[in-house]
Amino acid sequence: MRIGYTLMTEQAGPNELVRFAAGAEQAGFDFEVMSDHYSPWLAEQGHSPYAWSVLGAVTQVTDRAELMTFVTCPTMRYHPAVVAQKAATVQALSGGRFTLGLGAGENLNEHVVGRGWPPANVRHDMLAEALQIIGGLFDGGYFDYEGKHFRVDSAKLWDLPEQRTPIGVAVSGSQSIRRFAPVADAMVAVEPKAELVSEWDATKPGPPTRKIAQLPVSWGTDRDAAVKRAHEQFRWFAGGWKVNAELPGPAGFAGATQFVREDDVAGSIACGPDVEPIVAGVREFEKAGFTDVALIQIGGDQQEGFLDFAEKELLPALRE
Numbered sequence: 001m002r003i004g005y006t007l008m009t010e011q012a013g014p015n016e017l018v019r020f021a022a023g024a025e026q027a028g029f030d031f032e033v034m035s036d037h038y039s040p041w042l043a044e045q046g047h048s049p050y051a052w053s054v055l056g057a058v059t060q061v062t063d064r065a066e067l068m069t070f071v072t073c074p075t076m077r078y079h080p081a082v083v084a085q086k087a088a089t090v091q092a093l094s095g096g097r098f099t100l101g102l103g104a105g106e107n108l109n110e111h112v113v114g115r116g117w118p119p120a121n122v123r124h125d126m127l128a129e130a131l132q133i134i135g136g137l138f139d140g141g142y143f144d145y146e147g148k149h150f151r152v153d154s155a156k157l158w159d160l161p162e163q164r165t166p167i168g169v170a171v172s173g174s175q176s177i178r179r180f181a182p183v184a185d186a187m188v189a190v191e192p193k194a195e196l197v198s199e200w201d202a203t204k205p206g207p208p209t210r211k212i213a214q215l216p217v218s219w220g221t222d223r224d225a226a227v228k229r230a231h232e233q234f235r236w237f238a239g240g241w242k243v244n245a246e247l248p249g250p251a252g253f254a255g256a257t258q259f260v261r262e263d264d265v266a267g268s269i270a271c272g273p274d275v276e277p278i279v280a281g282v283r284e285f286e287k288a289g290f291t292d293v294a295l296i297q298i299g300g301d302q303q304e305g306f307l308d309f310a311e312k313e314l315l316p317a318l319r320e
Contacts, residue, residue, distance in 0.1 A: 001286045003318050004031040004294030005310075006070065006214060007058070010040035011233060012300035014049040014057070020303045022061040027311035032058070033070035033101065033214070033294045038077065038109040041236040042257075043250045047300065052086050059093040066097045070214060070294065071170050071188060073105030075123065077113055080130035081155045084137040087165045088157050096163035100134070101188050101212075102127065103170035106245045108253075117246070124179060125149065131167070131183050138164055168212055171196065172241055177203055186210040189290075190241065197289030213285045215278075216269050216296040219306045219314075223272030227262050229299045230269050235260040238268070269298070273309075275317045282318055 005024035007017045017034075024032055036051040051069065058067060067090070074083040087100040104123040111117055118126070129147040136143040137157050145152040168186035171177045177196065181187070181203040189196050190213060197211050216234055220226035235257040236244065247253055270277035278295070285293045297306040 002030040002292040003315060004033055004292060005029040006294045006296040007032055007034040008296055009035045009037050009047060009049055009051050010045040011047055013047050014054050016300065017054050018057045018061055021058040023307045025062045025065040027307045028315050029065060031066035031068060033068045036069050036072040038112050040250060041253050042233060044232050055090050056093060059090060067094055068099040069101045071101035071103035073110055074102055074130040075105060075126040076110035076115055080133040080150060081137060081152050084134040085157055088160055091161040091165040092159060096161060099166045099168055099186060101168040107248050111248050128179060174199060186212055188212050190214050192284040192288040194288040210292055211290040212292040213290045214294045214296060215281050216298055217278050218269055218271040218298040219309055220302060221273045226271040227266045230271055231262040231265045234298050235265055238264060275313050278314060279317050
């Protein structure tokens with residue numbers, strides 16, 4: 001099991017994220033993932049810098065840790081041809097350490113370009129076309145494409161990295177697995193469901209691939225303060241992805257979660273100073289067959305303490 005660290009753009013500014021990235025590598029994390037948002041989930045989180053600029057800087061302050069978007073929507077805010085160019089550039093800057101994580105997106109981030117928000121089946125159609133375009137551009141040479149949702153006219157990536165950029169795709173059930181497993185290099189999911197892994201393996205041809213998950217925690221020496229922080233900044237997580245994909249802004253998430261209690265959050269997120277609850281959460285993904293878990297430390301002002309805790313206590317416990 002590989003353990004990663006989340007550079008969560010919704011809760012920290014660009015300079016802080018770059019500093020955290022260097023600290024996470026020094027602490028011993030295997031890989032680092034970054035969210036790609038236009039808006040935070042809740043106003044209390046307070047940030048949302050442009051992920052791709054930050055990623056470029058992160059490539060220059062890290063040497064070993066693998067990097068990944070978790071995840072980018074390549075269909076509305078960004079045209080897939082532009083996503084391919086960005087991914088190729090980050091792969092070159094990082095010396096082959098980058099994985100392009102893709103997903104069908106959330107209304108929260110994509111509505112800002114004024115194209116509306118299509119239903120899930122249309123979003124999946126768009127993502128399927130985007131994957132064809134990105135893969136075609138990664139192949140090299142000039143590329144043309146005309147689909148229902150996108151058109152590409154004589155595009156070429158002039159700076160292709162030596163190592164092709166792997167692509168991970170976020171899935172949540174049978175429909176998305178059947179559609180995207182055959183064309184992806186890795187699975188991305190947020191629930192420790194063994195059926196996701198088994199169906200992915202049954203659908204994906206070739207050797208086993210990475211299955212990458214994410215787990216929020218609220219570490220802190222004062223458990224009550226850690227619970228309060230998790231409720232303040234992460235209660236949106238309680239809605240589940242089918243709900244979270246649809247709401248248009250922080251005000252919507254605030255309204256939808258106004259009756260979520262601190263106890264509700266503490267029941268699903270490990271809070272406080274102890275190693276054991278975090279280890280137990282990671283083990284659930286391991287038992288389900290996941291190969292990688294990226295931890296989210298909730299609270300932008302809590303990262304240095306968490307990284308010190310991770311280096312001295314958490315990572316050694318996870319690797320026993």
